[in-house]
Amino acid sequence: xxxxxxxxxxRVTTWGxxxxxxxxxxxxxxxxxxxxxxxxxxPWLDKRRPGQSKYTTQRQEPDRxxxxxxxxxxxxxxxxxxxxxxxxxxxxRDYAAIAEQxxxxxxxxxxxxxxxxxxYRGGGRSSARETAMRxxxxxxxxxxxxxxxRIRAALVRIGPHGIDRDRWDWAEVDANPLFCPDPLAARxxxxxxxxxxxxxxxxxxxxxxxxxxxPPGLGAPIYGKLDAELAAALMSINAVKGVEIGEGFAAAxxxxxxxxxxxxxxxxxxxxQSNHAGGILGGIATGQPIVARFAVKPTSSILSPRRAxxxxxxxxxxVTKGRHDPCVGIRAVPVGEAMxxxxxxxxxxxxxxxxxxxxxxxxxxxx
Numbered sequence: 001x002x003x004x005x006x007x008x009x010x011r012v013t014t015w016g017x018x019x020x021x022x023x024x025x026x027x028x029x030x031x032x033x034x035x036x037x038x039x040x041x042x043p044w045l046d047k048r049r050p051g052q053s054k055y056t057t058q059r060q061e062p063d064r065x066x067x068x069x070x071x072x073x074x075x076x077x078x079x080x081x082x083x084x085x086x087x088x089x090x091x092x093r094d095y096a097a098i099a100e101q102x103x104x105x106x107x108x109x110x111x112x113x114x115x116x117x118x119x120y121r122g123g124g125r126s127s128a129r130e131t132a133m134r135x136x137x138x139x140x141x142x143x144x145x146x147x148x149x150r151i152r153a154a155l156v157r158i159g160p161h162g163i164d165r166d167r168w169d170w171a172e173v174d175a176n177p178l179f180c181p182d183p184l185a186a187r188x189x190x191x192x193x194x195x196x197x198x199x200x201x202x203x204x205x206x207x208x209x210x211x212x213x214x215p216p217g218l219g220a221p222i223y224g225k226l227d228a229e230l231a232a233a234l235m236s237i238n239a240v241k242g243v244e245i246g247e248g249f250a251a252a253x254x255x256x257x258x259x260x261x262x263x264x265x266x267x268x269x270x271x272x273q274s275n276h277a278g279g280i281l282g283g284i285a286t287g288q289p290i291v292a293r294f295a296v297k298p299t300s301s302i303l304s305p306r307r308a309x310x311x312x313x314x315x316x317x318x319v320t321k322g323r324h325d326p327c328v329g330i331r332a333v334p335v336g337e338a339m340x341x342x343x344x345x346x347x348x349x350x351x352x353x354x355x356x357x358x359x360x361x362x363x364x365x366x367x
Contacts, residue, residue, distance in 0.1 A: 006232075006233065006236070006342070007029070007342060007343075007346040008029075008346055008350060009029045009346055009349040009350050009353065010027070010028075010029045010030065010141060010144065010342060010345040010346035010349055011027070011028045011029050011346075012025060012026070012027055012028075012133075012134070012137040012342055013025060013026045013028070014130055014133040014134065014137075015133075016087075016125075016129075016130065016133070017119050017121070017122075017124040017125050017127070017129075018087075018119075018121060018122030018123055018124055018125075018127030018129040018130075019087065019095075019119070019121035019122045019124070020087060020119075021086065021087060022084055022085060022086045022087055023084075023085050023087065023129060023130065023132060023133055024082065024083055024084045024085065024133065025082075025083045025133035025134075025136060025137055026080050026081065026082050026083070027070070027080065027081040027083070027137050027140050028080045028081075029346075029349065030070065030076050030078070030081055030140055030144060031076065031078060031144065031349070032075070032076050032077055032078030033075050033076065033078075034075065034076045034143050034144065035074055035075060035143070036067070036071050036074070036075070036076050036081075036140065036143060037067070037071070037074055038064075038065055038066065038067055040139060040140075040143065041065050041067075041083075041136050041139040041140070042064070042065060043139075044135050044136070044138060044139040044142075044334060044337075044338070045063045045065055045085075045132060045135055045136060045139075046063070047135075047333075047334040048063070048131070048132060048135045048331055048334040048335060049061060049062070049063045061087065061088055062088065063085055063132055064085065064086070065083055065084070065085050065136050066083070066084045066085075067081065067082070067083060068082040068083070068084055069081065069082040070082060081140060083133065083136050083137075085132055085133070085136070087129070095120050095121045095122060097321070098120055098318065098320070099120045100310050100311045100312070101308060101309075101310050101311075101316060101318055102308055102309055102310065102311075103300065103301070103306070103308060103318050103320055104300065104306045104307070104308050104318065105297070105300025105306075106123065106126070106300050106301075107123065107126040108120065108123075111124070111125075111126065112311070126238065127238070128238040128239070128328060128331070128332075130238070131237065131238060131331075131332075131335045131338075134237075134335055134338045134339060134342070135334050135335060135337075135338045136338075137338065137342055138334075138337060138338025138339065138340075138341040138342055139338070139341075140345075141338070141341035141342045141344070141345035141346075142341050142345075144345040144348065144349070145341065145344055145345050145348060148213040149211060149212070149213040149214055149344065150211070150212045150213055151209065151210070151211045151212075151337050151340050151341050151344075152170060152173070152209075152210055152212075152337065153173075153179070153207055153208060153209040153210070153333045153334070153336045153337045153340075154168075154170070154173045154179055154180065154181040154207070154208055154333065155178055155179045155180050155205055155206070155207055155329060155330060155333055156180075156181070156206050156207065156208045156293070157205060157206035158178070158189045158192065158193070158203055158204075158205050158327055158329070159192065159203035159204060159205075159327075161185065161188065161189060161192065162185070162206075163180065163181060163182035163185045164182055164184070164185065165182075167181075167182045167183065167184060167185075168181045168182065169181055169182070169183070172186065176190075177190075177330075178190065178193075178330055179330065179333040193326050193327060196326045196327070197326040199303075200302055200303025200304060201298075201302050201303070201304065201326070202298040202299035202300075202301070202302055202324070202325070202326050202327060202328070203298050203326065203327050204295065204296055204297050204298045204327070204329060205295075205296045205327050205328075205329025205330065205332070206293055206294070206295050206296070206329070207293065207294055207296065207329060207332055207333050207336045208291065208292070208293045209234075209291070209292045209293070209294075209336045209337060209340045210289050210290070210291050211279070211289065211290040211340050211341075211344060212289045214279065214285050214287065214289070214290050214344060215285070215287060215348075215351075215358070215360045215361070216284070216285050216286055216287035216360075216361070217284060217285060217351055217355065217358050218284065218285040218344065218347040218348060218351050219280065219283045219284040219285055219347055219351075220283055220284070220350075221282055221283050221284065222283070224283070224347075224350070225280075225282075225283025225284075226280050226283055226284060226285055226290075226343070226347055227245045227278070227280040227283060227292075228283065229343055229346075229347070230243075230245065230280075230290070230292055230339075230340065230343045231243040231245065231292070233339040233340075233342065233343045234292060234294040234336060234339055234340075235294070236339070237294070237296075237332060237335050237336065237339060238328070238332075239296045239297050239299070239300075239328050239329075239332070240294050240295065240296055240297075240332070241295050241296070241297045242294065242295040243292065243293070243294045243295075244292070244293050244294075245277075245278040245280060245290075245291070245292050246275065246276050246277045246278025246279070246280070246291055247259065247276045247277075247278070248278075248293060251276065254276070258276075259276050260276075261273065261274045261275060261276055261277055261281075261286075261288075262274065269361055270287075272286065272288055275288050275289060275291065278290060278291040278292065279291060285347075287361060290340070290344075292336075292340065294332075294336060296327075296328060296329035296332050298327075298328075299324055299325050299326065299327065299328045300320075301320040301324040302320060302324075303319055303320070303321075304319070305317040305318065305319050306318050306319075
């Protein structure tokens with residue numbers, strides 16, 4: 001099995017390596033007659049694109065997407081949508097030294113053990129370069145979901161430093177290069193990252209993704225749980241080591257009374273008094289905002305010598321050179337949005353197939 005695809009009715013397949021000639025993807029299951037051009041995808045790719053600030057890798061890739069199939073006269077046809085992005089700034093020579101080495105924290109060793117061969121140039125298939133296609137697919141998923149569903153993400157922690165949620169301002173996310181909703185935290189983080197980059201080190205991050213306007217009923221009670229599939233999608237992003245929905249691990253410290261999302265009726269619609277569950281109960285969307293967070297480890301490529309081994313079995317010290325992010329979590333913000341969009345689009349299509357007359361609000365059915 002290839003394991004290069006995810007989703008059921010809205011299915012995404014990606015291909016390509018970091019230093020190959022191109023990366024690409026195929027989105028299958030997109031409904032027909034939806035307006036779609038490259039211009040609808042490009043803004044989301046621009047948000048993820050490398051080299052936009054001193055806090056991310058300086059690799060210069062325009063990431064211009066081309067639609068090769070599945071669209072005719074500006075409308076989706078219902079057939080597979082093929083997408084292509086050329087790689088233009090490969091520097092494979094930067095990785096020649098590690099061709100025979102296994103870098104700590106990277107997938108070098110596991111790829112070698114599984115396949116007996118690996119593309120060492122920039123990590124090959126394991127590179128975060130692959131996520132550009134997820135972002136492109138996420139742009140199409142947003143169109144499937146429609147304008148009523150709004151998906152946004154923000155960086156809420158860098159290393160040990162979090163935000164003050166009382167200062168949360170979504171407008172700030174697009175106003176600073178760190179996608180931070182707290183302007184004071186953003187300025188402090190910029191100074192922190194400057195020191196981290198100067199030292200040749202790296203730090204981790206936590207990203208929060210919020211989807212508003214999601215209709216109730218998406219998901220399934222057992223093996224198609226919305227939160228389970230969302231967690232799997234977010235966990236599949238490069239360098240992610242943890243995912244939580246709603247209160248997540250913090251729920252373990254709450255009492256049953258504090259954790260319960262109480263309800264009241266308002267004009268015939270169920271209204272929740274809180275959202276500790278993160279918009280999902282029993283694997284099914286409640287109609288509240290869906291809230292997820294994921295933790296990204298520190299970038300493994302650092303200048304400090306690390307103990308490792310080579311292909312010949314010798315003990316060595318490795319210093320990773322090249323162009324790297326001091327905090328790879330920064331560019332994971334638009335990727336998290338894209339994965340949320342893809343999962344929700346897939347579940348929306350599945351929900352409509354099973355329940356074509358389903359309600360779009362938490363209005364109780366008549367007796």
